[in-house]
Amino acid sequence: xxxxxxxxxxxxxxxxxxxxxxxxxxxxxxxxxxxxxxxxxxxxxxxxxxxxxxxxxxxxxxxxxxxxxxxxxxxxxxxxxxxxxxxxxxxxxxxxxxxxxxxxxxxxxxxxxxxxxxxxxxxxxxxxxxxxxxxxxxxxxxxxxxxxxxxxxxxxxxxxxxxxxxxxxxxxxxxxxxxxxxxxxxxxxxxxxxxxxxxxxxxxxxxxxxxxxxxxxxxxxxxxxxxxxxxxx
Numbered sequence: 200x201x202x203x204x205x206x207x208x209x210x211x212x213x214x215x216x217x218x219x220x221x222x223x224x225x226x227x228x229x230x231x232x233x234x235x236x237x238x239x240x241x242x243x244x245x246x247x248x249x250x251x252x253x254x255x256x257x258x259x260x261x262x263x264x265x266x267x268x269x270x271x272x273x274x275x276x277x278x279x280x281x282x283x284x285x286x287x288x289x290x291x292x293x294x295x296x297x298x299x300x301x302x303x304x305x306x307x308x309x310x311x312x313x314x315x316x317x318x319x320x321x322x323x324x325x326x327x328x329x330x331x332x333x334x335x336x337x338x339x340x341x342x343x344x345x346x347x348x349x350x351x352x353x354x355x356x357x358x359x360x361x362x363x364x365x366x367x368x369x370x371x372x373x374x375x376x377x378x379x380x381x382x383x384x385x386x387x388x389x390x391x392x393x394x395x396x397x398x399x400x401x402x403x404x405x406x407x408x409x410x411x412x413x414x415x416x417x418x419x420x421x422x423x424x425x426x427x428x429x430x431x432x
């Protein structure tokens with residue numbers, strides 16, 4: 200093997216190793232047995248509310264989100280999940296909530312993200328929504344949340360479990376320009392053979408959202424499991 204061939208062989212091997220590392224970093228699972236969640240790549244982003252409060256508490260194999268009685272939107276994201284195409288799944292337990300929503304989030308970055316949100320208590324309990332958050336709209340002084348459902352901003356589903364101590368598992372698949380959403384293992388979509396599509400965001404971190412709103416915003420929502428998997432092209 201001459202030097203030129205050896206060089207290109209080495210470059211090819213390094214590229215393969217780098218690609219494999221990227222794929223590995225995008226596959227992530229956490230059962231929260233490690234109480235130091237920041238060491239597993241988690242970070243928080245307070246979109247609405249007091250950024251200095253401690254909202255997150257560790258418990259036995261779960262994280263507990265204690266939300267105040269004023270409007271608060273807390274995004275909890277993981278830097279180890281960065282990918283283009285991926286699925287994100289999380290299991291939540293409604294320990295107590297007066298007017299609470301929670302969501303799984305995909306492709307989160309500085310320009311925006313996608314989220315699949317359900318309402319477990321309050322006026323719209325039993326509803327789900329799929330949104331795009333557009334930072335450009337925010338910078339223009341416009342409403343940043345864009346409804347991805349055609350025609351309506353929310354739909355109701357019997358698959359959502361309501362009440363104290365009820366658990367719901369949410370899953371969202373972001374693949375290409377298509378978005379699919381699941382509640383407790385059942386795929387949701389109100390229009391037969393319909394597909395949610397958007398072309399704006401192609402990659403980013405995955406995570407969750409906990410949102411409480413007045414009146415009765417006080418809530419404790421526990422996160423009991425989380426996983427994110429890259430989808431190979």
